[in-house]
Structures are given as structure tokens and as C-alpha cells.
Amino acid sequence: MSACHYTSSELHKLDSKHLRLNQAQWEIVKELGINRKKRTRRGCRAGRRKIPTFVNMATTTEANGGNQIIADVKDYYGKVLKSSDDLKTPVCCTRPLNMSKNVRDALAQIHEEVQNRYYGCGLCIPTCLEGAKVLDLGSGAGRDCYLLSKLVGENGHVTGIDMTDEQLNVARKYKDFHSQLFGHKSSNVEFLFGYIEKLTEAGIKENFFDIIVSNCVVNLSPDKKTVLQEAFRALKEGGELYFSDVYADRPVSEDLRQNKVLWGECLSGALTWTDLVNFAKEVGFSPPRLVSAAPIDITNPEIVKLVGDMKFISVTCRLFKLPANKEPSGEVIYEGTVTDHPDSLNMDISSTFKANCPSYVDSTMATILKCSRYADDFTFNTGGPSEAKKACQPQKLDCTMDPFVYLETKPVASGCGPKSSGKCC
Incomplete structure (x- = not known):
């Protein structure tokens, strides 16, 4: 259990023996003036999920710079979340509709542990995949990578990149399991440690991939324009960035952008659609083409109190890297x-x-x-x-x-x- 599952008064009753906190989290607790005397934990019914008090766990992530945001997100997905049941909003566990038969069949074959560590807000599986080279930004435990592995076939290849060791360990554990299940002679998937803002440093080649996908990850980055620039560089001409993400109906307030849990829940880092359109144009992509959109229903009263009347939606869109000389219109x-x-x-x-x-x-x-x-x-x-x-x-x-x-x-x-x-x- 992490500190964000307790109210301020409950935190005063607990000590380090009862809270699984890393050093950074304890620093926050100490700043709140919470002592670490040994007390007993009372009134915590087994299986009970407490409503988190986000204000007490908010840190000045952006004031501390993008590196702090990355560290907080890394900690949230590596240590705080153990499965999708630990999420506090439905943002990162949206279930897509209208899957094709091949996608449904492939999804049913993904290992249960990989499925349980899935945190996505859409379906990042485009059409026409056979033989394609695909890169997954923020691949996590590998669910989408293994789906794509089955769909691209033995002549295709899938690369996942993630900054969270705990997630990568789960993903890598099942490479042989899935390649054997799919009837591949050898695995056509690889998982790299790295940052989506620094694909070059992770060894990602230029002008190499047919498709780049990402599932509810771009919003977690403090430098989204750089993410798009790196994706553009890695794509072949004619390639596309096909991704799902969370968008807000207005710029997210500074107070929310300083809340580390809401960053992890994919709310604090949400762009507006105008932001994405502008970034895409500046980087060189074609205008974002809307594939699907669905409202996100936030019911947690603590989060509702924080976000007020702001609206959030899950959107899947596609951005293409096109040549300078366009084809004429026609039939x-x-x-x-x-x-x-x-x-x-x-x-x-x-x-x-x-x-x-x-x-x-x-x-x-x-x-x-x-x-x-x-x-x-x-x-x-x-x-x-x-x-x-x-x-x-x-x-x-x-x-x-x-x-x-x-x-x-x-x-x-x-x-x-x-x-x-x-x-x-």
C-alpha cells in the first residue's frame, strides 16, 4: 500500500513498517510533518480500497523540472501500480470496442500477467500490418507489442521501449511463451529500456519504422513536442504515428499539473487538441486524423473535486510522415x-x-x-x-x-x- 491510499489523519497513525514507500515518498511524508513513531494500524478492513487524498501527495513536479515528472511517473507505474485494479480512475483502463476477429483472437492469447499490467486508453492496433516494422512508445508490460507480434507475422518485427524496469521485466519474461504460442520460429519482439523523448539514445534507427504506436503514454511525458520529433525521425516516409491518448477540453491548471498522482493517472499531462495540432504541424506531420473518441467518466469524488468541471476524453488518431510533393486529388x-x-x-x-x-x-x-x-x-x-x-x-x-x-x-x-x-x- 502506498501513501496515496491514506488520508492525512491515517498517515499520522502509520509508520514505515506499514507503508511501502520509497525514499522520495518518505521525504514528502516528512515535509507534511508526519512522524514515524511506531503505531498500530486500526480499522482497515481487508480488501478495502480507500479514497486517496491527492492534495497531500501533490508535489511541485513541473517546478522541479521535467526530470522530476519522469521520475514520479516511473515510480507510479513501477512501484505503486501492481495491476490495473490499482488505478484510481478509468482513464488508463478504457476497453476499446469494435475489435476485428484477428485482434480479438490474438488478445485472447496474451498471457494473463501481461494483461493484468495493461494500462491503456484505446486500441492502438491499426490495419494492414503484415510484415510491418512497428515501434511501441511506452510499451509497459508488452500487451500491445505481443498483439502486434501476432498480427505482423514472422516477417514483421515489433520493438517496445519503456523506462520502467518492473514493466520491462514482465514483458521480457513472456517472449518465448508468445512466440511459441503464435507458431513463430523465433521471437519477433524486442524490449528496450529508454525514454520516449530520447529514442536516438536508446538506439532507435532513423527512417526505419512503418508504424509507431503508443497507448496512453504521450500525455505522461513533460516534453510532448520532443516525443513527436523523435517519432517523426524514426518513421519511414509514408509511415505513421497511430496512438491513443487523453485530451482535456481546456489547458490543465497549474495546480493539477503539480499533482504527481494525477500525472500518473494521465490527467495532469493531458494536452488540448489544439496543442496536438500545433505540435504536429511544427514537427512536420500531416494534420492529426481522428479515428475515434470516447468520453472519460470520472466518478472518484476526490478527483472530481480537484478537476471541477473539466472534461477529458480518450482519442485515437493518426499522423502521417508524408513527402513534400503531394499526389493530386482524384479517384x-x-x-x-x-x-x-x-x-x-x-x-x-x-x-x-x-x-x-x-x-x-x-x-x-x-x-x-x-x-x-x-x-x-x-x-x-x-x-x-x-x-x-x-x-x-x-x-x-x-x-x-x-x-x-x-x-x-x-x-x-x-x-x-x-x-x-x-x-x-
């Missing part, structure tokens, strides 16, 4: 060849391509499809006349729109592609 046809998606392929909230159905796309989408791993799954008639452009044009959402606005105005899904020809509608 594309999805061939129905992506695994698990024979009838249609969804790219974002505004782009669903029906198989064998001409669809009109703008220059950015044409470039994404032609310069990425999706190129072999489409035929292209860009730059010329398009019957699709003249035909059925269902309501088209702005796929870069603020996800809070999207949730408020989400329309009924259309069966058409981005702009599909009449015979497909």
Missing part, C-alpha cells in the same frame, strides 16, 4: 485486400472506403494511400476526371476536427465512402 478504388476488412476499410471518422467502389479523395488522402503501406490495396486514378466526384457525396466530416466537437455533433454513419460513385450508394 481511388479499395481492392478489399486488407486482412479482416474485405468489404470496407475505415481510415478515420470521414473516410470509409467500400471495396471495389470508386471514391474521390483530396490531395492529402491520395498521398497517404499512395505513399504508405496501403498503396498495394488501392488502385489510383488521381489527377484525371472522376465520376465519383460527380456522384453521391454524403456528409463529409472534417477528420481533423476537435474530438470534443465531434462527440457533440457526431452524425449517423453513412454507408458511402468519402465521396463514392452512385452505384455504390
Whole structure:
């Protein structure tokens, strides 16, 4: 049990024999004026989960610099959390919907201990994965890495990077277990110790990966722009950063940004959508394309008291590293060849391509499809006349729109592609 599970009055009744605290945590306790005389612990019913008093455990993380934030997060995920049951909000245990059959089947094969140490807010498993080289930022105990290991196959490779030894130890323990279960001759997964702000130092190659994923981790970094810069450097041209994270409906207040537990719970470090859009543009990525969004319902009364009427959402989006010279707009046809998606392929909230159905796309989408791993799954008639452009044009959402606005105005899904020809509608 860590100190953050007790009220101030309860902490006065306890000593170091009853609290599993590291030295940094005891320094905080001492600053609060709590003595360490030996007392007995009373009134703690077995299995009872106390509501944490976050104000007492708040430290000036940002005042102490980004290194302190990293140290606090590292401690939280390495020593405080032992399983997803220890989380104090549902932010880092959101269960995604609409998984494909292959993903569901692979997930069912992941070792139980790896599953229990999963802290994610979305599904970071994009489509068209066979043979891909994938990097997972903040891979933790390895759940998403092992999912991806099964889906990329023996000709693909997955690299996970994490700064928490305790998590890495769990992940590495099951490499042989999963490779044998998946029928691979040898493991196609490796786990590296390192920091997502310093991929170069961890030995991550430049222009190497087809896909970079991250599941509720970017918000934990004190330097998110650098994270994006490092990801951009590691991706091939045409590669993408496909990640889930937590966003706030307004800038997080300084008081909340100084709370170490709320950092660990993925709230204090949440960006606004505008922040992400600006960072992506500055780094060189295409505008973030919204894949999915879901509200986060915070019910813990202590946290509700702290965050007030702030709203948080879980968002999955994709950012592409595109060439400077864009493809012209025009007509594309999805061939129905992506695994698990024979009838249609969804790219974002505004782009669903029906198989064998001409669809009109703008220059950015044409470039994404032609310069990425999706190129072999489409035929292209860009730059010329398009019957699709003249035909059925269902309501088209702005796929870069603020996800809070999207949730408020989400329309009924259309069966058409981005702009599909009449015979497909």
C-alpha cells in the first residue's frame, strides 16, 4: 500500500513498517510533518480500497523540472501500480470496442500477467500490418507489442521501449511463451529500456519504422513536442504515428499539473487538441486524423473535486510522415485486400472506403494511400476526371476536427465512402 491510499489523519497513525514507500515518498511524508513513531494500524478492513487524498501527495513536479515528472511517473507505474485494479480512475483502463476477429483472437492469447499490467486508453492496433516494422512508445508490460507480434507475422518485427524496469521485466519474461504460442520460429519482439523523448539514445534507427504506436503514454511525458520529433525521425516516409491518448477540453491548471498522482493517472499531462495540432504541424506531420473518441467518466469524488468541471476524453488518431510533393486529388478504388476488412476499410471518422467502389479523395488522402503501406490495396486514378466526384457525396466530416466537437455533433454513419460513385450508394 502506498501513501496515496491514506488520508492525512491515517498517515499520522502509520509508520514505515506499514507503508511501502520509497525514499522520495518518505521525504514528502516528512515535509507534511508526519512522524514515524511506531503505531498500530486500526480499522482497515481487508480488501478495502480507500479514497486517496491527492492534495497531500501533490508535489511541485513541473517546478522541479521535467526530470522530476519522469521520475514520479516511473515510480507510479513501477512501484505503486501492481495491476490495473490499482488505478484510481478509468482513464488508463478504457476497453476499446469494435475489435476485428484477428485482434480479438490474438488478445485472447496474451498471457494473463501481461494483461493484468495493461494500462491503456484505446486500441492502438491499426490495419494492414503484415510484415510491418512497428515501434511501441511506452510499451509497459508488452500487451500491445505481443498483439502486434501476432498480427505482423514472422516477417514483421515489433520493438517496445519503456523506462520502467518492473514493466520491462514482465514483458521480457513472456517472449518465448508468445512466440511459441503464435507458431513463430523465433521471437519477433524486442524490449528496450529508454525514454520516449530520447529514442536516438536508446538506439532507435532513423527512417526505419512503418508504424509507431503508443497507448496512453504521450500525455505522461513533460516534453510532448520532443516525443513527436523523435517519432517523426524514426518513421519511414509514408509511415505513421497511430496512438491513443487523453485530451482535456481546456489547458490543465497549474495546480493539477503539480499533482504527481494525477500525472500518473494521465490527467495532469493531458494536452488540448489544439496543442496536438500545433505540435504536429511544427514537427512536420500531416494534420492529426481522428479515428475515434470516447468520453472519460470520472466518478472518484476526490478527483472530481480537484478537476471541477473539466472534461477529458480518450482519442485515437493518426499522423502521417508524408513527402513534400503531394499526389493530386482524384479517384481511388479499395481492392478489399486488407486482412479482416474485405468489404470496407475505415481510415478515420470521414473516410470509409467500400471495396471495389470508386471514391474521390483530396490531395492529402491520395498521398497517404499512395505513399504508405496501403498503396498495394488501392488502385489510383488521381489527377484525371472522376465520376465519383460527380456522384453521391454524403456528409463529409472534417477528420481533423476537435474530438470534443465531434462527440457533440457526431452524425449517423453513412454507408458511402468519402465521396463514392452512385452505384455504390
